[in-house]
Amino acid sequence: MISREIIESAARLARLKLTEAEVVHFSGQLAAVMEAFAKISKINTDGIEPLVTPTDLSQRLRDDRVEPWSSVDQALAQSPERSGNLFKVPPVI
Amino acid sequence: MDLFENDATGIAALVRSKSVSAVEVATTYLARAERLNGLLGAFILLNQEVINQARKIDDKISKGIDVGPLAGVPVAVKDLLCTKDIRTTAASKILENFVPPYSATVVERLEAKGAVLLGKTNLDEFAMGSSNETSAFGVCRNPWNREYVPGGSSGGSAVAVASRMCPLAIGTDTGGSIRQPASYCGVVGLKPTYGRVSRYGIIAYASSLDQAGPMTLTVRDAALALEVIGGPDLRDSTCSQIEVPRFSENISPKMRGLKIGIPRQFFQSGLNGEIERVVRNAEDLLKEAGAELMEVDLPLTDVAVATYYLLATSEASSNLSRYDGVRYGLRADFTKSPAKTLEEFYARTRSEGFGEEVKRRIILGTYALSSGYYDAYFKKAGQVRRLIRDEFLNVFEQCDVIMGPVTAILPFKIGEKVSDPLAMYLNDVYTTSANLAGIPGLSVPAGMTEQGFPVGIQLLAPHFEEQRLFNVATAIEAAAGMKGRLPDVIR
Numbered sequence: 038m039i040s041r042e043i044i045e046s047a048a049r050l051a052r053l054k055l056t057e058a059e060v061v062h063f064s065g066q067l068a069a070v071m072e073a074f075a076k077i078s079k080i081n082t083d084g085i086e087p088l089v090t091p092t093d094l095s096q097r098l099r100d101d102r103v104e105p106w107s108s109v110d111q112a113l114a115q116s117p118e119r120s121g122n123l124f125k126v127p128p129v130i
Numbered sequence: 131m132d133l134f135e136n137d138a139t140g141i142a143a144l145v146r147s148k149s150v151s152a153v154e155v156a157t158t159y160l161a162r163a164e165r166l167n168g169l170l171g172a173f174i175l176l177n178q179e180v181i182n183q184a185r186k187i188d189d190k191i192s193k194g195i196d197v198g199p200l201a202g203v204p205v206a207v208k209d210l211l212c213t214k215d216i217r218t219t220a221a222s223k224i225l226e227n228f229v230p231p232y233s234a235t236v237v238e239r240l241e242a243k244g245a246v247l248l249g250k251t252n253l254d255e256f257a258m259g260s261s262n263e264t265s266a267f268g269v270c271r272n273p274w275n276r277e278y279v280p281g282g283s284s285g286g287s288a289v290a291v292a293s294r295m296c297p298l299a300i301g302t303d304t305g306g307s308i309r310q311p312a313s314y315c316g317v318v319g320l321k322p323t324y325g326r327v328s329r330y331g332i333i334a335y336a337s338s339l340d341q342a343g344p345m346t347l348t349v350r351d352a353a354l355a356l357e358v359i360g361g362p363d364l365r366d367s368t369c370s371q372i373e374v375p376r377f378s379e380n381i382s383p384k385m386r387g388l389k390i391g392i393p394r395q396f397f398q399s400g401l402n403g404e405i406e407r408v409v410r411n412a413e414d415l416l417k418e419a420g421a422e423l424m425e426v427d428l429p430l431t432d433v434a435v436a437t438y439y440l441l442a443t444s445e446a447s448s449n450l451s452r453y454d455g456v457r458y459g460l461r462a463d464f465t466k467s468p469a470k471t472l473e474e475f476y477a478r479t480r481s482e483g484f485g486e487e488v489k490r491r492i493i494l495g496t497y498a499l500s501s502g503y504y505d506a507y508f509k510k511a512g513q514v515r516r517l518i519r520d521e522f523l524n525v526f527e528q529c530d531v532i533m534g535p536v537t538a539i540l541p542f543k544i545g546e547k548v549s550d551p552l553a554m555y556l557n558d559v560y561t562t563s564a565n566l567a568g569i570p571g572l573s574v575p576a577g578m579t580e581q582g583f584p585v586g587i588q589l590l591a592p593h594f595e596e597q598r599l600f601n602v603a604t605a606i607e608a609a610a611g612m613k614g615r616l617p618d619v620i621r
Contacts, residue, residue, distance in 0.1 A: 091568025
């Protein structure tokens, strides 16, 4: 069951600020969702390793080599605010 | 025959033989898209540069240079794939003004083989949705009846092809987002094997499930497009090193001796009668063509949706943590009331930038991953995922291909299900398991409903066996008589 406390706690962890209306709305909807999803608890998974990626992949390594990248300015231009070659943020710490 | 009635293979042949110029093709489709987009909302952005791209193709052809199998083909790309110097939004307010400094591998490969970029298509925000209604850039409409949803999340790509605004589009499929809108709009849609196509430059939703694929008018185009976009890419560590076969040259619609499994669990209560009729009809067509049909069992079908949503939302909650208002994307306005803490800075930006469905999924995923619930939800879902994959591997010991419906219900009216996320999620019952198992799946148009909506059939094959999908789909395509049917709105 999803209580409003759970919604508020998950929102805090996810860095989301919900309105009171959203908290009420989401707890109702997600309670119904989790009730329907509870059926996976009935599947016997004793001794089963979770599958994290569906195909059998082995880890590939590439050389640790510096490669020039010409779009630094363009990347920085995407920032809401910049100062020279730095991302600028409001004083929050 | 009008130019726009050609498939991509046909267009490329005309351009390569200089029967028509790439500029003429691009001009025709751009004009069509400009005229129809107001009615259908398929594109978030139309690329005016497409004419210049086409001119370069013509220049090369006039110099005798081979420009590739997609010569002059205008392609619509889901606005989830990064396109260098062209705005890419993921249909989210948080990326409203994002202009990527690089292109996705899929986009680079299309352009390297002669395709030109017509525009960026509408989608559910961050690909989270099955109706294209969660886009921050407005709804997208089903061309067969504009009051109905086109499906999602790759709704814009499906609509663009179905209404002949372009012969080829790229979508992405995390839990059915290519196959479901393909079925609802009457086009061919392929979700390749996980790892067949590089995810580099594709904005992540759920990294272990996401896969890009083609949406086309014909099966041969889907095969050709997969040859172009698939294959090893060092920039995506989950991309397989297996080389891509020449699918389009090897299509064989010979069904004799082929074993087609029909999962009993795909026909239980909840399946719309008209959809069932179309599937049963396709069974008859394939039987007549010599295929051997057999019932198979996939008992875990019942828990696929739950398993999928627990894993997908968990991965999403992690992937979307990058949208924090610091390096790129939206930042909330702090000039009047400054944030007191870093947490508040993040939270205000994210709450303003994300839409409702995205917030809902981030919260669900954060919950499934949080201390005290992790074992019961995230870990458990991962374990069930392995069982689901093994179940498919076992069934493929008995048959070559699995066939069934794509969705349980027909297209619904815009707005009808927005307030009931659970009902929306449950419609993904037949599509999510392929993503969990990593196997390829294809939807091919196979019939019409009485109301005049197309219905697709889903085909599933073992990992990296897309050729089998193209073969069976070609047999259905030839027998079902759906090719060349046009929605009235675009005539």
